[in-house]
Amino acid sequence: xxRKDALMTAAKELFGTCGxxxxxxxxxxxxxxxxxxxxxxxxxxxxxxxxxxxxxxxxNLVNTLEQASARGITGLERAMxxxxxxxxxxxxxxxxxLLLLRSFPHKMAHTEEGPGTLQAEFQKLYTLLxxxxxxxxxxxxxxxxxxxxxxxxxxxxxMGGSRMQLLSSFRTASLYEDILAFIHKSIAANxxx
Amino acid sequence: xxRKDALMTAAKELFGTCGxxxxxxxxxxxxxxxxxxxxxxxxxxxxxxxxxxxxxxxxNLVNTLEQASARGITGLERAMxxxxxxxxxxxxxxxxxLLLLRSFPHKMAHTEEGPGTLQAEFQKLYTLLxxxxxxxxxxxxxxxxxxxxxxxxxxxxxMGGSRMQLLSSFRTASLYEDILAFIHKSIAANxxx
Amino acid sequence: xxRKDALMTAAKELFGTCGxxxxxxxxxxxxxxxxxxxxxxxxxxxxxxxxxxxxxxxxNLVNTLEQASARGITGLERAMxxxxxxxxxxxxxxxxxLLLLRSFPHKMAHTEEGPGTLQAEFQKLYTLLxxxxxxxxxxxxxxxxxxxxxxxxxxxxxMGGSRMQLLSSFRTASLYEDILAFIHKSIAANxxx
Amino acid sequence: xxRKDALMTAAKELFGTCGxxxxxxxxxxxxxxxxxxxxxxxxxxxxxxxxxxxxxxxxNLVNTLEQASARGITGLERAMxxxxxxxxxxxxxxxxxLLLLRSFPHKMAHTEEGPGTLQAEFQKLYTLLxxxxxxxxxxxxxxxxxxxxxxxxxxxxxMGGSRMQLLSSFRTASLYEDILAFIHKSIAANxxx
DNA sequence: TATGAATGAGATTTCATTCAT
DNA sequence: AATGAATGAAATCTCATTCAT
Numbered sequence: 064x065x066r067k068d069a070l071m072t073a074a075k076e077l078f079g080t081c082g083x084x085x086x087x088x089x090x091x092x093x094x095x096x097x098x099x100x101x102x103x104x105x106x107x108x109x110x111x112x113x114x115x116x117x118x119x120x121x122x123n124l125v126n127t128l129e130q131a132s133a134r135g136i137t138g139l140e141r142a143m144x145x146x147x148x149x150x151x152x153x154x155x156x157x158x159x160x161l162l163l164l165r166s167f168p169h170k171m172a173h174t175e176e177g178p179g180t181l182q183a184e185f186q187k188l189y190t191l192l193x194x195x196x197x198x199x200x201x202x203x204x205x206x207x208x209x210x211x212x213x214x215x216x217x218x219x220x221x222m223g224g225s226r227m228q229l230l231s232s233f234r235t236a237s238l239y240e241d242i243l244a245f246i247h248k249s250i251a252a253n254x255x256x
Numbered sequence: 257x258x259r260k261d262a263l264m265t266a267a268k269e270l271f272g273t274c275g276x277x278x279x280x281x282x283x284x285x286x287x288x289x290x291x292x293x294x295x296x297x298x299x300x301x302x303x304x305x306x307x308x309x310x311x312x313x314x315x316n317l318v319n320t321l322e323q324a325s326a327r328g329i330t331g332l333e334r335a336m337x338x339x340x341x342x343x344x345x346x347x348x349x350x351x352x353x354l355l356l357l358r359s360f361p362h363k364m365a366h367t368e369e370g371p372g373t374l375q376a377e378f379q380k381l382y383t384l385l386x387x388x389x390x391x392x393x394x395x396x397x398x399x400x401x402x403x404x405x406x407x408x409x410x411x412x413x414x415m416g417g418s419r420m421q422l423l424s425s426f427r428t429a430s431l432y433e434d435i436l437a438f439i440h441k442s443i444a445a446n447x448x449x
Numbered sequence: 450x451x452r453k454d455a456l457m458t459a460a461k462e463l464f465g466t467c468g469x470x471x472x473x474x475x476x477x478x479x480x481x482x483x484x485x486x487x488x489x490x491x492x493x494x495x496x497x498x499x500x501x502x503x504x505x506x507x508x509n510l511v512n513t514l515e516q517a518s519a520r521g522i523t524g525l526e527r528a529m530x531x532x533x534x535x536x537x538x539x540x541x542x543x544x545x546x547l548l549l550l551r552s553f554p555h556k557m558a559h560t561e562e563g564p565g566t567l568q569a570e571f572q573k574l575y576t577l578l579x580x581x582x583x584x585x586x587x588x589x590x591x592x593x594x595x596x597x598x599x600x601x602x603x604x605x606x607x608m609g610g611s612r613m614q615l616l617s618s619f620r621t622a623s624l625y626e627d628i629l630a631f632i633h634k635s636i637a638a639n640x641x642x
Numbered sequence: 643x644x645r646k647d648a649l650m651t652a653a654k655e656l657f658g659t660c661g662x663x664x665x666x667x668x669x670x671x672x673x674x675x676x677x678x679x680x681x682x683x684x685x686x687x688x689x690x691x692x693x694x695x696x697x698x699x700x701x702n703l704v705n706t707l708e709q710a711s712a713r714g715i716t717g718l719e720r721a722m723x724x725x726x727x728x729x730x731x732x733x734x735x736x737x738x739x740l741l742l743l744r745s746f747p748h749k750m751a752h753t754e755e756g757p758g759t760l761q762a763e764f765q766k767l768y769t770l771l772x773x774x775x776x777x778x779x780x781x782x783x784x785x786x787x788x789x790x791x792x793x794x795x796x797x798x799x800x801m802g803g804s805r806m807q808l809l810s811s812f813r814t815a816s817l818y819e820d821i822l823a824f825i826h827k828s829i830a831a832n833x834x835x
Numbered sequence: 836t837a838t839g840a841a842t843g844a845g846a847t848t849t850c851a852t853t854c855a856t
Numbered sequence: 857a858a859t860g861a862a863t864g865a866a867a868t869c870t871c872a873t874t875c876a877t
Contacts, residue, residue: 084277098859189426212434223416233382241405249442291842296869470663473871484838575812598820609802619768627791635828677863682848
């Protein structure tokens, strides 16, 4: 691993566990075991480093979700695969999902739009789920009024649930399974009909 | 309004909109229109002020939820009243719910347990919902496997949804109604049975 | 005890144990159990309070030394009584001698001269010992070259010794007795001659 | 001289002349002619800088005393060389002895024990003198009851005397010579016996 | 006399960023 | 590419002193 990569990895860990403000250049360089000056040399400002780190994690997440949901046939199958992959990613080794939880409120609002931005990458994630839900509406495996609206609710739950799991002290062991069951019950078409 | 109260109000607003790190004593005192030193005089440290502000908001939230859910009869009614009151509170004028969203990741984990703490107050909220769900299980208006587990999912969704609404740029107009419908569909007992 | 006196007592204790800088008006008023504002009301500035407290302690010390040394007959006796009384005073309950140790380097240099000042009161102490030593020279119970110079040495030792006893971690149980023996050996006239 | 050294020198001077509390980072950096932030960069906290400065001065003192006392043969000679070297050091150019006088009451008590600490270095000084006094007891050039106890008295006098000389307004020109004569008279064995 | 809220200057400390080597 | 010394702005927090009641 190059020193540049070591810095990025250390940054992802520290931003994720300590948050943006509590993560300093000094901590990052010490954890990476390289000189302080290299941070500015390779990544410029702290803000830029943070956004870049988020971008990498988010791209990994979107790729993972695309691959996972592609393994299903029906809309319902693919929706559940999407959700399971999301939750798995949040607790996967080295996925650095925690970092994304830090970025939501603090930084997202201030970033510009346009391709190649966090905004644009998040949009992919939203659109992916929306398309899956639309398919489910067409193949009758889902019983939802609006793919767009349901997408919002599901993503709210996935983000809220992973936050509960990773940051709260009110955890339960089966949370992720419970969330998946909850979603399934709410969106699956009643086969009896 | 005393100067002490003015400081607390300014603190709630700024902590809520800017987050903990970006809120400075200077900003708070300027917004409140009082001298900088009064903050330390009345509230001690920034940490203490933050916790106190959160405590006030959280107590208001819990009170609101208790009163709202008491207006229902069946478990299902009360559960839905609970959820609606939660979401209403999150966007109510002067509820300063935003502040609570800031407190989760950053501070909650580090606070001690015991009565009078944020932890204890949050526990009330969780227990209230759990009791409601248990009632619904008994009066057959709910169809859920475990009140504890369902409680976790619902709260994840309420928190995730309010976060989406208040902090994200991917909002939809009907999000809160959609969340309530989503929950209802997932937990309501099928009357046909 | 009036509130004014309670403040003075608390001030002596805190200045003595914590030093000038670490003693705050808040600490003093809290220890005395009276309102903060009374300090300024009764004593004006911190500097003034400190000087006044020192003055009281120093006057007590000088009185004690005058009375103690008056109980001896010969110069040697009176010199030893002076030294013993000094050391006893330093560890007496409620003498607040510790306070004087704080005042030496920090404040003495900046005080004005003139009657009623710390300077003037210290001068009494020095002169008292010098007179005793002069008497010892005349009555042949002492063998010293110069009362003035010997006075300086003895007071250096008394102050250094009490500082060692009260502030250092290198204490020995018999220090004060050893100091008295040391002084006696150095100044007592050899009776054989 | 590097900027780091310039800061240390300025710190020694200011701590010595103004004391701990009155010496500010601003004063130190201005006197050293470097940026304020360098202090934290090189030395961390004020406390740490103070301890480090004391440590350097104290090590110099101990070295000086070891070398000086090694130049004597008998216990008496070496004891007097020790004392003279101590007093000379206290007024030597650039010895920054004044700093040590500040450290006694304020900081010493709170420092931990262990090698490399101020405590341990002071212990060397005490032990050196004690060994010298023991030798004098054996070679009959000293007439003292206990090397340990006498050590305490002598060091009390050296510290008290140097404090009188450097910090008091009641100085006499010959103080240091008088102190040495006083000690000699008290500890030297009577050659007639 | 008594109270404690109120003020604002100043202290320590942190830290992103720059720059000489 | 690599290093870490250097800078200075800004943050938190302290506290003597003032003042209205």
